[in-house]
Amino acid sequence: MSEHVPAPVAGSPVEDAKPSRFGRRRSMQRRKTVTFGDASDVTTSKGWMLVSLGGLFLLWWWFTRGPEPILDEKTFPSPFATWDAFVDWWRDGYRRASAWEHASASLSRVLKGMLIGTIIGIPVGFAMGLSRVLRGIFDPIVELFRPVPPLALLPMFIMWFGIGEESKVNLLVWASVWVMIIASRAGVLGVSGSKVHAAYSLGANKWQILRYVILPNALPEVFTGLRVALGVSWGTLVAAELVGAEKGLGASIYIASRFFRMDIVLMNIVIIGVIGALMDLVMRLLESRLIPWRGKS
Amino acid sequence: MKDLSVRNVSMVYELPKGGSVQALHDVSFDLEAGRLLTLLGPSGCGKTTLLNIVAGFLAPSGGSVELGGTPITGPGQERGMVFQQGALFEWQNVAQNVAFGPRMNRRKRSETKALVNGLLNTVGLTGFGDKAIYELSGGMQQRVALARCLANEPEVILMDEPLGALDALTREKMQGLILKLWKETGKTIILVTHSVEEALFLGDKLFVMAPRPGRIEKAYELPFAEVGLSTDPRKLKASAEFIEKREELLSMIWGMEEQIMGHEGGMS
Numbered sequence: 001m002s003e004h005v006p007a008p009v010a011g012s013p014v015e016d017a018k019p020s021r022f023g024r025r026r027s028m029q030r031r032k033t034v035t036f037g038d039a040s041d042v043t044t045s046k047g048w049m050l051v052s053l054g055g056l057f058l059l060w061w062w063f064t065r066g067p068e069p070i071l072d073e074k075t076f077p078s079p080f081a082t083w084d085a086f087v088d089w090w091r092d093g094y095r096r097a098s099a100w101e102h103a104s105a106s107l108s109r110v111l112k113g114m115l116i117g118t119i120i121g122i123p124v125g126f127a128m129g130l131s132r133v134l135r136g137i138f139d140p141i142v143e144l145f146r147p148v149p150p151l152a153l154l155p156m157f158i159m160w161f162g163i164g165e166e167s168k169v170n171l172l173v174w175a176s177v178w179v180m181i182i183a184s185r186a187g188v189l190g191v192s193g194s195k196v197h198a199a200y201s202l203g204a205n206k207w208q209i210l211r212y213v214i215l216p217n218a219l220p221e222v223f224t225g226l227r228v229a230l231g232v233s234w235g236t237l238v239a240a241e242l243v244g245a246e247k248g249l250g251a252s253i254y255i256a257s258r259f260f261r262m263d264i265v266l267m268n269i270v271i272i273g274v275i276g277a278l279m280d281l282v283m284r285l286l287e288s289r290l291i292p293w294r295g296k297s
Numbered sequence: 298m299k300d301l302s303v304r305n306v307s308m309v310y311e312l313p314k315g316g317s318v319q320a321l322h323d324v325s326f327d328l329e330a331g332r333l334l335t336l337l338g339p340s341g342c343g344k345t346t347l348l349n350i351v352a353g354f355l356a357p358s359g360g361s362v363e364l365g366g367t368p369i370t371g372p373g374q375e376r377g378m379v380f381q382q383g384a385l386f387e388w389q390n391v392a393q394n395v396a397f398g399p400r401m402n403r404r405k406r407s408e409t410k411a412l413v414n415g416l417l418n419t420v421g422l423t424g425f426g427d428k429a430i431y432e433l434s435g436g437m438q439q440r441v442a443l444a445r446c447l448a449n450e451p452e453v454i455l456m457d458e459p460l461g462a463l464d465a466l467t468r469e470k471m472q473g474l475i476l477k478l479w480k481e482t483g484k485t486i487i488l489v490t491h492s493v494e495e496a497l498f499l500g501d502k503l504f505v506m507a508p509r510p511g512r513i514e515k516a517y518e519l520p521f522a523e524v525g526l527s528t529d530p531r532k533l534k535a536s537a538e539f540i541e542k543r544e545e546l547l548s549m550i551w552g553m554e555e556q557i558m559g560h561e562g563g564m565s
Contacts, residue, residue, distance in 0.1 A: 194384040197354055202398035202449055203374035212397075216388040293387035296431035 077263040082270065085263040094264065095255060097247045103275070105247035109165070109240060110233045113172025117229060121177045122222065125184025130214075138181075146178040151239040163244035175236040176229035183225025187218025220294045227283045234276045249275075298330030299365025299375075299452050301351070301485065306360035308346050308511070320346045321357070322510035328502070330452070333479050333486045333522055335500030337493060337546065339553045343511025344489045345457055351487065352378055352455050364452060374398060377451035379442045381458045385430050391417070391441050392426035398449035416444040419481070420474065436467035443478065456488040460495065468492075469530065472499060476525045493546045494534060497521060505546060507553050515549070517542075 032038065057079060063071045064078035073081060090099050097105075127134045128142075150171045161167035191214050199213045241250030249268050256264035287294065308321040321343040328334055336344040349355040351362055353372040362369045364376070378384075385394050392413050399409040417423055420440040430438060439459055446454055459475070460468045472495060479486055490496050496503050501522040507514040519542070521533055533539060 192383050194380040195386065197352070197372065198378055198380060198384040198445075199397070199401075200354075200372035201352060201374060201376060201378040201451075202401055202445070204397075204401045208401050212401075213386065216386070219388070291388075293429065293431055296387070 074260070075262055077266050081263045082267050085261075085267040086270075089264070089267060094252055095246070102247050102249055102252055103271070105245075105251075106237055106241070106249045106272075107275070109168050109248065110172055110230070110237060112169045113240075114176050114226075114230060114233055116169070117173045117176030117233075118180050118226065120173070121180025121225075121229075122184045125181040125186075126188055126214075126218075128181065128185040129188025129218075130210075135185075142178060142181055146182070148174075150175045150236045151242075154239065154242060158243060168240040168245065171240045172233045172236060175233045179229040179232060180222075180225050183221050183228070184218060187221030187225075188214055190221060191217045220291050223283075223287050223291055227280065227287070230279055230283065231276065234272070234279065237272065298483070298485075300330050301328040301453060302363045303327070303347075303351070304361050304363070306347070306350060306357045306362060308343065308350065308355065309358045319510035321350075322512050323360070324511075324513055325360075326504070326513065326516070328485060328487070330485050331483050332502050333488065333500055334502045334504065335496040336487065336489045336504050336506060337491075337496040337550070338504075338506030338514070339508060339550055339557065341508040341511070341557070342506035342553075343508070344506050346511065347506075348455050348457055348487060348489050351453070352376055374402075374449045375452040377446035377449060377454045379439070379446050379454065379456040379459045381461045382435065382438065385438055385441055385445070387430045389430070390426065391422065391428050391430065391433070394430065394441055395426075395444045395448050397445060402449075412448060413444075416447055419447070419478070420444045434467075435463050436471055439463065439471060440474070443474070447478070447482065451484065453485040453487065456486065458489055458491065461491065468495070473526070473530060475499060476522060479522070480526060493543055493550070497539060497542055497546070498525060498530065498534060505549060508557060514553075 029035075060079050063069060064073060064076060065080065077085070093099055094102060124138060128138050129135075153174060154167075154171060157167040157171055161170055195213055195217065196209060199209050204212065237248070238250035238253060241248040242254060245251035249272050253265050253268045256262075256268070303324060303326050306321055306324045307319070310318045310320055312318060320341075324343075324347065336347065338344050346355065350357050351369065353369050353376065356370070369376075372378075386397065389397070395413045395416055396409050399412060413426065417426055420443050422437065422440050422444065425433070425437070430441070433441065442459070456475075460471050463471060475486070475488070476499060478484075488496075488499060490499075497519060498521050500517070500519050503517040503519055504513045505515045505517075506512065521539060525533060
């Protein structure tokens, strides 16, 4: 009798194990029978990210410059028109200011607002986390003011702080400070009793507990606060530059809209989106560098 | 070396909706320096409350605790603490965790470094100083907690279910380590546990505590910890004497649990 070698069966594990089109998944992941709802695999498919972006562009093109465009280029510019606007902007700037001047004007407003918001927010949040009395005093203030949208405050801020930079930066302070207070408070209150007790038993005094236990323990929450606050501030940018700004991405949108230059409007929207996404990417990289213990205890 | 003296300690918790719970009622005992006392009992018997009072985290509502004649009024480094888990500092590596106490006391860096290396050796973590806490298994994390506690040279080490979160095999290994540390350092240890076997094996003195109100029901002087290192622990735990004691304690605690259940059933 000859050896019987079984023919490979289609769909057998061996056959399945070849890498998929959009990059190889780890073999352990491939062997799982339950993947829906499994949060242990937090990698994102790079291939599908490209498909998503490509699809978006295809739709954009199809509705504006396709065989039968249903959108008017005057109100909804095509990818090509937007690209042309970008090239012009990149080379010549807009309204006597270079591309870099517009972008840096916006960035510096947001960063100044964030900086002040953080400098106020972290100590207030820490005070609220550490003291019952201060929690009682600040809690109604935070809960009352936090939901007020920055745009609603713009008229008053202009009255108080003038039409220049001050009112714009203060609006962005408003956008970030509540987030920072709440995140810092949560970070302080999140410290486990046994860590504090252990530190006291090891001879730490109150100041050392604050510096060496509560502060580092709150860092992950504070960092989440920074990320959220940066996102909210960047999103408030257009509102902050609504009145009396000559430079800035948000200001450019208003100026261009008055001349019905929708290509420039759309181009600035895309730039705001891309810079916002890049900033969050940088924050995530910083987070994995600075807080490697996050979510691992 | 300092003896510990607990005098008529009571603890009453006020409930937020009115009423109160007597967590400890008139507890008194003396513990000579160098003993290993295990506290055993059903939940609600006040064993952790007692430990927290000795640690100084709780002030008793009545009575007093003294260490070497000095009343305990708050936490202090002559009483080290080892928790079940989650008390290590994840933002520091293993060596930094162990060095925490000396650093708070502003000891010289060079001295501390030698001390930390020695302690890591003692608990079996040689070469793990640079590892992050989250890279270690549960058993190794408890080794770090023990080393961190020892770094401050405490008179008394208080352990609140230190092995409660570990798997059975790791737990047995760690019991051996605790016995070894006790023998080598000669420190006074008070260890709270839910495990009858652990309380018997580790305690050279054992209190069985009972609930409602929390009190010491029975005290034992035990021979097993004394020989636990020189004898095969499995053989010791399988010996007739050990099993007899184990069953005696188990039925006592079962009795208490049934009483609690009956009591609660009667109330509803």
